[in-house]
Amino acid sequence: MKNVLVIGSTGQIGSELTMKLRSLYSGNIVAGYIAGAEPKGELKESGPSAIVDITNAQQIAETVAKYEIDTIYNLAALLSAVAEAKPQLAWKIGMDGLFNVLEVAREKECAVFTPSSIGVFGSNSPKDKTPQDTIRNPKTMYGVTKVSGELLSDYYFTRFGVDTRSVRFPGLISYVTPPGGGTTDYAVDIYYSAVKGETFKCPISEGTFMDMMYMPDGLRAAIEIMEADPAKFVHRNSFNIAAMSFDPAIIASNIRKYIPDFKMEYEVDPLRQAIADSWPNSLDDTCARQEWGWKPEYDLDSMTRDMIEKLREKGI
Numbered sequence: 454m455k456n457v458l459v460i461g462s463t464g465q466i467g468s469e470l471t472m473k474l475r476s477l478y479s480g481n482i483v484a485g486y487i488a489g490a491e492p493k494g495e496l497k498e499s500g501p502s503a504i505v506d507i508t509n510a511q512q513i514a515e516t517v518a519k520y521e522i523d524t525i526y527n528l529a530a531l532l533s534a535v536a537e538a539k540p541q542l543a544w545k546i547g548m549d550g551l552f553n554v555l556e557v558a559r560e561k562e563c564a565v566f567t568p569s570s571i572g573v574f575g576s577n578s579p580k581d582k583t584p585q586d587t588i589r590n591p592k593t594m595y596g597v598t599k600v601s602g603e604l605l606s607d608y609y610f611t612r613f614g615v616d617t618r619s620v621r622f623p624g625l626i627s628y629v630t631p632p633g634g635g636t637t638d639y640a641v642d643i644y645y646s647a648v649k650g651e652t653f654k655c656p657i658s659e660g661t662f663m664d665m666m667y668m669p670d671g672l673r674a675a676i677e678i679m680e681a682d683p684a685k686f687v688h689r690n691s692f693n694i695a696a697m698s699f700d701p702a703i704i705a706s707n708i709r710k711y712i713p714d715f716k717m718e719y720e721v722d723p724l725r726q727a728i729a730d731s732w733p734n735s736l737d738d739t740c741a742r743q744e745w746g747w748k749p750e751y752d753l754d755s756m757t758r759d760m761i762e763k764l765r766e767k768g769i
Contacts, residue, residue, distance in 0.1 A: 454478060454523065454524045454564075454679060454680070455478065455480040455521075455523055455524075456480040456481040456483075456520050456521050456522050456523055456524070457470045457474055457478065457480070457481070457521065457522065457523070457524045457526065457768040458483045458503075458505065458513075458522045458525045458526070459474070459482070459484055459485055459509070459526045459527050459528065460485040460507050460513070460525065460526065460554065460563075460747045461485070461486075461527070461528035461530070462483075462484035462485050462486055462492060462496070462502070462503050462528070462530060463484070463490045463491070463492055463493075463496070464528055464529075464630070465625065465627065465630045465631075465635075466568070466622075466625065466668075466672075467484075467503075467526070468492075468496055468626065468629065468630050468705050469629050469630065469668055469672055470494065470526060470528070470672055470737050471484050471496060471500075471674075472496060472499065472531075473672045473676065474526075475499055475500050475678070476609060480523025481500070481501055481520040481521070481522070482500050482501075482520065483500070483501045483502065483503055483505075483516060483717050484496060484497075484500065484501070484502040484503075485502070485504075485505030486503075486504060487503075487504065487505075487506050487746075488504060488506075489752055497655065501520065501721060501732065502564060503516045503520075507527070507529040507546060507550030507551075507553060508545060508549060508553065509553070510553040510556060510557060513525075513553055513554060513557045514557045514560070514611055517557055517561050517563060518561070519600060521564055522561070522563055523562075524563060524564045524565065524566070524679060525554055525557075525563050525566070526566045526675065527550070527551060527554045527565060527566065527567040529550055529741075530543075530545060530546060530547050530568075530598070530640075531543045531547070532595065532635035532727055533570075533595040533635050533636045533725075533728055534635065534636055534722075534728065535595075536594045536595040537593055537724060537728070540594040543594045543595060543598055544597075544598060545593065547595075547598030547599070547601075548598055548601055548603060548605070551567060551605060551606070552605065553569070553721055555605065555606070555617070557614045558615050558617075559609065559615050560610070563615075564615075564616035564617075564618070565606070565615060565616070565617045565618070566617050566618055566619060566675060566678070566679055567602055567606055567617070567690075568619060568620060568622050568691075569599045569602060569603050569619050569620065569621040569622070569690070570595070570596070570599045570621055570622050571583075571621055571623050571624075571663070571664055571732050571733055572591055572593060572595050572599050572622060572636075572728075572732060573589045573591055573592040573596055573603065573691075574587070574589055574591065574596075574599045574731075574732060574733050575588070575591045576592070576730070576731045577590065577729055578590075578733060579733070580733055580734045581734050581735055582735055582736070582737040583628075583693070583733035583735065584737050585688060585692070585736060585737065585738075585739070586688075586694075591731065593731070594657060595728075599621075601760075602619075602690075603619065603691045604690075606619060606690040606691075607689060607690045607691070610689055610690070616683070617689055618678050618679060618683075618690065619678075619689065619690040619692065619694045620674050620675065620678055620691055620693075620694045620741070621691045621692065621693050621694065621736070622666070622674075622694070623637070623663065623664030623665050623666045623694070623695060623696070624640055624663055624664065625637075625665075625667075625668050625671045626640050626641050626644075626645070626665055626666070626756060626760065627641065627667075627668035628759075628760050628763040628764050628767065629668070635746045636661055636663075636725045636728045636729050637665060637729075637734070639655055639656055639657050639701065639725075640665055640704060643655070643701070643704060643705065643708065643717070644708070644757075644760045644761065644764060645764065645769060646715075646763070647708045647712050648712070648761060648765060648769045649769060650714075650729050651714070652716040652717065652718055653715075653717040653718070654718055654719075654720040655701045655705075655717055655718065655719050655720065655721075656720060656721060656722035656725050656726070657721065657722075657725060657729055658701075658719060658721050658726055659701055659702050659719065660700050660702075661674065661700050661701065661726070662698050662699065662700045662734040662735065662752075663698065663700075663729060663732055663733075663734070664695050664696070664697070664698050664733065664734075664735055665698065665699065665753075666695070666696040666697070666751075667696065667715050667749075667750065667751040667756040667759070667760075669750070669751065670696055670749045670750055673750070674694050674741075677745065677746070677747070678741075678745055678747075681744075681745035681746070684743075685744050685745060686744055686745070687740065687744055688740055688744065690716065691739070692739050692740060692741040692744070692745075692747070693736040693737060693738045693740065693741060694741050694747055694749075695737070695749070696749035696751060696752070697749075697751075697752055697753045697756070698734060698735040699753055701717065703753070704753065704757075707753050707754060707757045708757060708761075710754075710757070711757065711758065711761050
């Protein structure tokens with residue numbers, strides 16, 4: 454990677470990924486954003502930015518040409534719970550937008566990273582250690598767009614030779630950007646409540662296990678897969694990656710090691726609970742480990758220590 458366009462650069466992943474890429478590469482790392490969601494602060498000041506609406510193929514093409522982009526990180530998407538409320542918009546962004554990106558990449562010979570998700574799996578996928586290659590029949594619009602995106606990305610690789618690569622992100626936990634409507638976002642909100650001394654109202658029921666990952670590991674995965682030697686790939690779109698799996702009671706117990714008086718109550722959100730129930734308890738990421746050397750650096754305890762420390766430094 455030399456010159457990179459990050460579409461969705463002001464979102465939960467994009468804001469941190471853009472800064473990470475700028476710390477690693479000396480070329481143009483362009484923060485693509487939509488009107489009304491302009492980069493601010495260090496994200497704006499540390500490198501170039503451009504209005505890039507993923508539903509506007511001309512904007513994508515013009516930005517790619519202007520900055521001689523060789524790699525596109527396509528991070529534009531509605532998260533799971535929001536996508537259920539706005540399914541038509543979720544499809545427009547997730548699929549019509551991806552088609553625009555892939556067409557520009559085909560014409561301009563760019564590599565493309567489009568994240569997938571644990572949301573590709575449905576209720577009849579194996580729940581524990583869900584394998585890389587198994588049935589994918591989600592019942593949410595979010596999951597439908599992710600499965601379709603995996604297939605379309607693979608098609609553009611096999612049919613046109615576009616260098617498409619992807620990982621299936623679990624829930625991503627970060628202290629930098631507030632969550633934006635994902636089913637796993639409770640595992641971000643819980644730290645904010647703990648540091649503020651508030652009782653956390655948990656929207657997910659006890660005993661609901663989901664795969665989670667600390668954002669620094671997620672950023673490494675997104676970068677390392679694009680740097681990996683494709684000669685070793687058996688898969689491309691998309692790799693299971695994993696770091697930890699827990700339910701609300703386990704993360705609350707871990708927080709109490711550092712904030713002993715932390716309290717949590719359950720106020721289950723039926724929509725998010727239904728989505729969570731359809732997802733795996735844990736993923737088998739053997740293929741990612743074997744094909745490009747994936748390995749997480751954070752477990753639950755090391756993540757909890759760092760989250761609490763960083764949130765306190767922010768004055769939360």
